[in-house]
Structure formats: structure tokens, C-alpha cells
Amino acid sequence: MIDRPENYYAILGVPPNADLDTVKRAYRQLARRFHPDLAGPEGALEMKQINRAYAVLGDQEKRESYDAILSGIIDMRQPLVRPHSRPHVPDDPNDVEFSGLNTFSTRGPFRAGPIIQTKLVVPSALHSRPTVHGVQIAAGSLDGQGTLWQVHHDGKVTETTNFAVDPALTVEALRELRFSQAGSLLSGWNRLGLHVWDAYSGTRLWSYPLTARAVSAHYSLDMSLHVQPDGKRSVSMALPHLNEDTRTPRSWGVRSTDIIHHGMEQPTAKVSDAIVCPEENTDRRSFWAIRMRALSQDAHTLVTLSCAQIPHEPEQMAIIRRWNITPKKTLGHKTPHIEASILMGRCEDCAPPYAASLDASLLAFVYAGSNIRLCDTTTGTYSEITSGTMGGSARIAISPDAQWLAVAREDSEVSEGVVDLWSITTGQIIQKFYHPWQVSALNFSEQQLIVGLTDGTIQIWQ
Numbered sequence: 001m002i003d004r005p006e007n008y009y010a011i012l013g014v015p016p017n018a019d020l021d022t023v024k025r026a027y028r029q030l031a032r033r034f035h036p037d038l039a040g041p042e043g044a045l046e047m048k049q050i051n052r053a054y055a056v057l058g059d060q061e062k063r064e065s066y067d068a069i070l071s072g073i074i075d076m077r078q079p080l081v082r083p084h085s086r087p088h089v090p091d092d093p094n095d096v097e098f099s100g101l102n103t104f105s106t107r108g109p110f111r112a113g114p115i116i117q118t119k120l121v122v123p124s125a126l127h128s129r130p131t132v133h134g135v136q137i138a139a140g141s142l143d144g145q146g147t148l149w150q151v152h153h154d155g156k157v158t159e160t161t162n163f164a165v166d167p168a169l170t171v172e173a174l175r176e177l178r179f180s181q182a183g184s185l186l187s188g189w190n191r192l193g194l195h196v197w198d199a200y201s202g203t204r205l206w207s208y209p210l211t212a213r214a215v216s217a218h219y220s221l222d223m224s225l226h227v228q229p230d231g232k233r234s235v236s237m238a239l240p241h242l243n244e245d246t247r248t249p250r251s252w253g254v255r256s257t258d259i260i261h262h263g264m265e266q267p268t269a270k271v272s273d274a275i276v277c278p279e280e281n282t283d284r285r286s287f288w289a290i291r292m293r294a295l296s297q298d299a300h301t302l303v304t305l306s307c308a309q310i311p312h313e314p315e316q317m318a319i320i321r322r323w324n325i326t327p328k329k330t331l332g333h334k335t336p337h338i339e340a341s342i343l344m345g346r347c348e349d350c351a352p353p354y355a356a357s358l359d360a361s362l363l364a365f366v367y368a369g370s371n372i373r374l375c376d377t378t379t380g381t382y383s384e385i386t387s388g389t390m391g392g393s394a395r396i397a398i399s400p401d402a403q404w405l406a407v408a409r410e411d412s413e414v415s416e417g418v419v420d421l422w423s424i425t426t427g428q429i430i431q432k433f434y435h436p437w438q439v440s441a442l443n444f445s446e447q448q449l450i451v452g453l454t455d456g457t458i459q460i461w462q
Helices: 008-012 020-034 036-057 060-070 093-098 249-253
Strands: 112-117 123-130 134-141 145-152 157-164 176-179 185-189 193-198 204-209 222-227 233-240 256-263 275-278 288-295 301-308 317-324 337-346 350-356 362-367 371-376 381-386 395-398 404-408 418-423 428-434 439-444 449-453 457-461
Touching: 008 020, 008 036, 020 036, 036 060, 112 145, 123 449, 134 176, 134 185, 134 457, 176 222, 185 222, 185 233, 204 233, 222 288, 233 288, 256 288, 256 301, 288 350, 288 362, 301 350, 301 362, 337 350, 337 371, 337 381, 350 395, 362 395, 371 404, 395 439, 404 439, 404 449, 418 439, 418 449
Parallel strands: 123 176, 123 439
Antiparallel strands: 112 457, 123 134, 134 145, 145 157, 176 185, 185 193, 193 204, 222 233, 233 256, 256 275, 288 301, 301 317, 317 337, 350 362, 362 371, 371 381, 395 404, 404 418, 418 428, 439 449, 449 457
16 A cells, blocks of 8 residues: 655645745745744644645755655646746745745744755764854764765855765764864764764774773763874873773773873874773772763863762762863873862753763753753853753754754654754743754854754754
8 A cells, every 4th residue: 555645735725736936925824824933832733744845845856756656646637837936035034034945943143054965864963163164064974974065155065075984893873073173183983983084085094992991872982183283183082991900891981081192193003091080989889970071172171970879868969070181290190180070960860962062161961851951160050941851862052152052852743853042141042943854963163053954954054
């Protein structure tokens, strides 16, 4: 039995021979009527159908493919000859956010920018950085492949190169990406290995296996890239501690962090001696487990989020610690020390997704399932916003200036494809972005919010 597709013409209320102008006018009228901010959750469900219909009928190639399928199942009764459409100009310039093919937004500081049609399976990781020409974007996918683009100030998008993980380490999804400050290096990782590429050529320069370490998830490690004035390139990593006692490596790995470095000109297997940051004295046996590590871009600061059994508390508690990992040497050894230790609440209420600012001064995570806690690691204080239901497919991102927080919530029919933009200062939503597909990755550049969608496209808001 053939599955019956949705009748997109009926959803938009237009005949099968409607020209593009008619389709666009119908879409704008429905968007105003069913906008979720006006119609509530029921309107959001209708808007999902309307967006899906317009994403197909507003695109000539997709519409022709859809018509070929539809005509074999539904009697369309009218010939599919359409008059040529004229270039469309919105009736009201202030309603331009309702005239895009696939997305729209409420009014706010961002407007819809270029859309990148990728060849990636699903964009599972994004990172970006500003350039003199616009913004450089890297996207990784579920199959370990990735692509780099240059998005110019005039909106033109240029694909620059492709990159891929080391297949010898077992191909896995890329879950995190990082550029070096100047953009000549790119790193990426998941649970089994981390990799460094030349960002201009896509050549893989170095890979490091993680199977010997207690890597529970991609957010339990972090790394930063450096290019010195003399041209030497290096990588700094915050990894679960690798203890020499091979009988119980994981019991130590979740309680301490190794800070190690590798120079690209050095042999592949050579890394520096580890600077060890233990969450507690190693002779203690009380419960302690690191869930998340964030390394500042300059590799001077480490932030950890841990669960611990602490005195006078009946339940395990979540603790955020800020480490100074570049103090003066003591007796020939670097001795890191804790600058701040912040009690964040019950451990069972703390959950991913996690996000950290580039300097590791701000950390965000889900609390109690429907809130996001924002911790200032420099002052030892935190605030909270009521985000709505968060789940395993939720995504969050912090802008480089720590002004905004982007939140893509659980993948339900109501919130799928919706990104809320929060002001971190005021704790208020200042804009909403609607997409026809589920959000799979989020990232901020200095002036852009970049959204990866499960249909393989990347939407830029600027």
C-alpha cells in the first residue's frame, strides 16, 4: 500500500495551478493567522504543516517532484500549467520575516540571512568565526564527514573544503567542532577520538584515540587550538585523567582532569606530561564524578561540572569549579588551583545539553527539566530562566559576548524547529525563530546565529 502524502495545496488553500505569487500570498496570510505567538500551541502545530507545505510549493524543483508523486494518488483534475510569476515584493516591508521560503521569525535583532544547502547527512556539530570577508563556518555530520564555507558580507556562500575523521579510529559522528582564533586550524571530536585539520585544505593533521580514557560523552572533554607568532601550531586538551593503574582507569578518570598539549611538528604519539586537576584528594573514596569540562580558548582556565557526595547533604550535589591551570611553577611542577567552587543544586536535576562561553566565564545547563541555569564562574553566582521542556534532542548556545542564549527545545510537534533567543542580562525572550525541520546543531558567531537542521540545511540569522 502506498503511503498517502499530505496535500500541500489543500493546506495552503490554493489550486494546483496556482502561480508562485499566489502561493506566497496564501502562506503570508496563514502565517499571520497561525503565528504561535498569537494562536498559542495549537497555532504552532498548524504552522508546522504550513511551513512544510510552503517549503515544497515555494521551490520549483521540489514542487515538480511533489506533483509527480501526488498526481498518481490524488486526482488533481486540473492541468499543471502555471503562468510565469513576477518577482514578488512584500506588501508590507515590515512583514518581510513572513516572506522566506522555509523560515520566519518574530521581530527582533536578527533577520533571516543565507541558507546553505549542504550534502551532509545531518549537521551534528557547528562552529564559526568572523573574518574580514564575513564568517567562516564548519559543519560536521553523523557520518564523520564535514564541510567548510565562507559566507561573504553580500550573502554569497562559497564552499571552501571538506574534511573527515580518521576511519582507523572507527567512524563516528562529529559532536563538537572548534576553530583556532585565526581560523587556520579546526578540531573535532566525539567519544572515540579527537582530530585536528588544516582549515584551508581540509587535510587531517593529527588524530588522538580516546578509548583508554573514561569518555562518557563528547561534553566530558574539551580542547583549544593555538598558532604562535613563529608559526608553530599546537593543541591543548582537557581529558579524563588516565591513571597508570590500569585495573581501575575509569574510577580515576571521572574524578580528575588531565591537561595535555601536542605540537603539530612533533611525532604523532608525543604529548606533554599531564597537568592533573583532581576534584578531591586521591586518598579519599567518597563519590565524585565529572560530567562536563570546558577549556578556555587561551587554555588558561578549566571549568568542570561535577556530582559529589558532600558533608551535611543527604543527596549528591552538583558543583561547578573554575581552575587556574597556568600558575607559577612550584618545585619545578605546575600546580593548578581552584579559584571558585559553586554549589549548583541537586545532581539529579542537572542535565545536558551544556554550553560554555569561549573564555569559560559562563556555563549553561538544564536544571529540573524545564529551566536553564547560567553560572558566572568568575563571580561564583548564577541565574535561571524558565525555558520550557528540555530533552535529549535540545540544543543551547551562548553568544561570544555572553549577551544572548539560543535555546532549541525538545523535538515535539509544538516546539520542533523553534529557537528561542533569550537576553542573558534581562532573562527575557527577545525573539523566536521558526524552521520547518528539527534543529540538530546551534552556534553563534559574533554577529550571526547559525542553525543546523535535520534536512541537511544550515540557516543563518544575522
